[in-house]
Amino acid sequence: MARVIRFHEHGGPEVLRIEEADVPPPGVGQVQIRVKALGLNRAESMLRTGAYIETVENWPSGLGFEAAGEVAALGAGVEGLKVGDAVSVVPPPSQIEWPAYAELANFPQHLVVKHPATLSWEEAAATWMQYVTAYGALIDLAKLAAGDVVVITAASSSVGLAAIQIARMVGATPIAVTRTHAKRQALLEAGAAYVVASAEEDLEARLAEIAGPEGVRVVFDPIGGPIFTPLTAAMARGGILIEYGALSPEPTPFPLFTVLGKSLTLRGYLIHEITTDPARLAAAKAFVLKGLESGALKPIIDRSFAFDDIVAAHRHLESNQQFGKLVVTV
Incomplete structure (x- = not known):
């Protein structure tokens, strides 16, 4: 018993x-x-x-x-x-x-x-939940690499913080999006290069200011809802938005003309894509263990x-x- x-x-x-x-x-x-x-x-x-x-x-x-x-x-x-x-x-x-x-x-x-x-x-x-979830989206699917700009929403969640650490580990620039500035300093200390408060700032304008004319190549979002519009507007041509949740109770618009005009990819994602594939799971374990052992992931x-x-x-x-x-x- x-x-x-x-x-x-x-x-x-x-x-x-x-x-x-x-x-x-x-x-x-x-x-x-x-x-x-x-x-x-x-x-x-x-x-x-x-x-x-x-x-x-x-x-x-x-x-x-x-x-x-x-x-x-x-x-x-x-x-x-x-x-x-x-x-x-x-x-x-x-x-x-x-x-x-x-x-x-x-x-x-x-x-x-x-x-x-x-x-x-x-x-x-x-x-394992936080790091394999973030690894699968950012590394396995989006091929995040040095020089990339990635937007991470719900950034103070465990998966959001894991994504910030993984972005830093591969040399990318993580932009943390959170509702207010209350957690700004903690996010910067956790490795975010920039913090944007979506309820207090113009999200589209602020992301455009940070990313510049090249835009954001990768967006990692568990929220959905109206935030899709400013997120996709700030994305680079050929960029990818990976959706791994549905926290917003509001309908999620499909920004058709932005997606067409920029050839964007909007992709749903579950951690089980990685954990049910032996080769991808082995790669995820190796990546996470390397990061834990080096201290890049904590x-x-x-x-x-x-x-x-x-x-x-x-x-x-x-x-x-x-x-x-x-x-x-x-």
């Missing part, structure tokens, strides 16, 4: 329950982890409320994408790991099938990584909660007040 976090109906953070449950031994090719820390993601609150791309069909449901801990047991056929190894988890394709919110959890071996010993449990649990933790305080943790997750990653210690 182990303590797990589940919900029996859709709703607010209060529907999350800590319960005792049997955790089966790891199956063939699986690794069982004694969890030390969890990373929290917006996708988990969306699943809890019924607004996620996955649908709960069998109740109660577990949830959670990211965990770090010690190997507790190995399924048949697992090689390269041993009981007691410190590991962390690349997000699986389904948080319903592979829920991380538990004291003991099973994951497919190819998603379990021995992370650098310099990382704390909290940092390890905060690593998870920024906003706040840590205890396992018993998961309801409070989800309330804070939905407050949009955090700067970086929220984690839960087990």
Whole structure:
């Protein structure tokens, strides 16, 4: 028996329950982890409320994408790991099938990584969602390189901060977009070359001023909605806008004439494009591990909660007040 976090109906953070449950031994090719820390993601609150791309069909449901801990047991056929190894988890394709919110959890071996010993449990649990998401968009798809200008919206989120670090790592110029100037200094200290407050400045004009006549080649956005218009207006000919979320409740316009006139690419993107492709996943792991080992990539933790305080943790997750990653210690 182990303590797990589940919900029996859709709703607010209060529907999350800590319960005792049997955790089966790891199956063939699986690794069982004694969890030390969890990373929290917006996708988990969306699943809890019924607004996620996955649908709960069998109740109660577990949830959670990211965990770090010690190997507790190995399924048949697992090689390269041993009981007691410190590991962390690349997000699986389904948080319903592979829920991380538990004291003991099973994951497919190819998603379990021995992370650098310099990382704390909290940092390890905060690593893979943010860095693989940003890597897949910026490096794998957009081929971000030295000299490029990239606009990163929702820049104070964990993925936004990861994108800033990755842009710096490859020599690109990251422009952080945030709602107000309240987080301006923190974003500059996190590596942003420029910070634009979308609710306080003319976003299109400010981006044009920063990027100059060549424009912005890459935009990385999880918001959608009306912001599409100024973002695409500031883009360079042949530029690419990668959309990885839908945080805006407003309709997203399609800027047809701007897209045609500049030959722009507007592309939807999910992290699972990377994690379900063995070659691309191996490249992502190598890139992230190199960055962690060199210090170019370092998870920024906003706040840590205890396992018993998961309801409070989800309330804070939905407050949009955090700067970086929220984690839960087990």
